[in-house]
Amino acid sequence: QSALTQPASVSGSPGQSITISCTGTTNDVAGYNYVSWYQEHPGKAPKLILYDVSNRPSGVSDRFSGSKSGNTASLTISGLQAEDEADYHCSSYTSASTPGFVFGTGTKVTVL
Amino acid sequence: EVQLLESGGGLVQSGGSLRLSCAASGFTFRNYALRWVRQAPGKGLEWVSAISGSGTVTYYADSVRGRFIVFRDNPKNTLYLQMNSLRAEDTAVYYCTKGNEYYFDDWGQGTLVTVSS
Numbered sequence: 001q002s003a004l005t006q007p008a009s010v011s012g013s014p015g016q017s018i019t020i021s022c023t024g025t026t027n028d029v030a031g032y033n034y035v036s037w038y039q040e041h042p043g044k045a046p047k048l049i050l051y052d053v054s055n056r057p058s059g060v061s062d063r064f065s066g067s068k069s070g071n072t073a074s075l076t077i078s079g080l081q082a083e084d085e086a087d088y089h090c091s092s093y094t095s096a097s098t099p100g101f102v103f104g105t106g107t108k109v110t111v112l
Numbered sequence: 113e114v115q116l117l118e119s120g121g122g123l124v125q126s127g128g129s130l131r132l133s134c135a136a137s138g139f140t141f142r143n144y145a146l147r148w149v150r151q152a153p154g155k156g157l158e159w160v161s162a163i164s165g166s167g168t169v170t171y172y173a174d175s176v177r178g179r180f181i182v183f184r185d186n187p188k189n190t191l192y193l194q195m196n197s198l199r200a201e202d203t204a205v206y207y208c209t210k211g212n213e214y215y216f217d218d219w220g221q222g223t224l225v226t227v228s229s
Binding site: 006034047051093098104106 | 156171219220222
């Protein structure tokens with residue numbers, strides 16, 4: 001099962017909006033609305049920030065939003081803040097394996 | 113509050129074995145499937161293994177099948193990962209995770225496994 005494709009890095013200035021893409025196939029992203037996103041600060045455990053494409057867990061800032069079109073899911077961070085500098089990972093349910101988990105390649109977000 | 117605390121990582125030679133543990137609290141342990149996820153240095157996340165709440169059903173990624181064994185002790189609220197025939201490519205931080213069928217909503221802090229060749 002191949003990993004979902006994410007850009008290696010994305011950067012933006014404070015206050016700007018950035019978008020991270022997560023590209024898969026018909027077996028995963030395109031076929032199901034079970035895309036999730038995780039934020040990982042250095043030395044810390046990953047944290048779930050979006051699930052089922054666009055739902056935020058309790059306590060996650062509404063500056064994080066998600067969407068999906070075809071085989072590409074997207075995470076948008078609005079009003080970029082210094083604390084948003086982290087690695088971001090997408091994941092999707094996949095029918096290509098049991099149980100069906102596949103992660104993305106990961107994206108480093110830099111706040112300029 | 114859900115807490116997952118991994119232990120057992122360390123430095124091991126290629127071909128060796130290691131057993132990871134994950135002590136859980138803050139939820140009804142036996143009611144939840146659990147998974148191991150790892151991250152190699154500079155790489156993305158990789159799902160490794162999963163086990164049902166009862167412990168009777170297990171799953172493995174192709175990369176570890178036949179070498180790793182996942183099991184749990186529900187009375188002790190502890191998850192384990194027995195890693196045998198370790199390879200350099202198994203070097204990673206290993207996370208214990210809890211979640212539903214489609215995502216991972218709680219993670220431990222991770223334990224580092226380093227396999228020297």
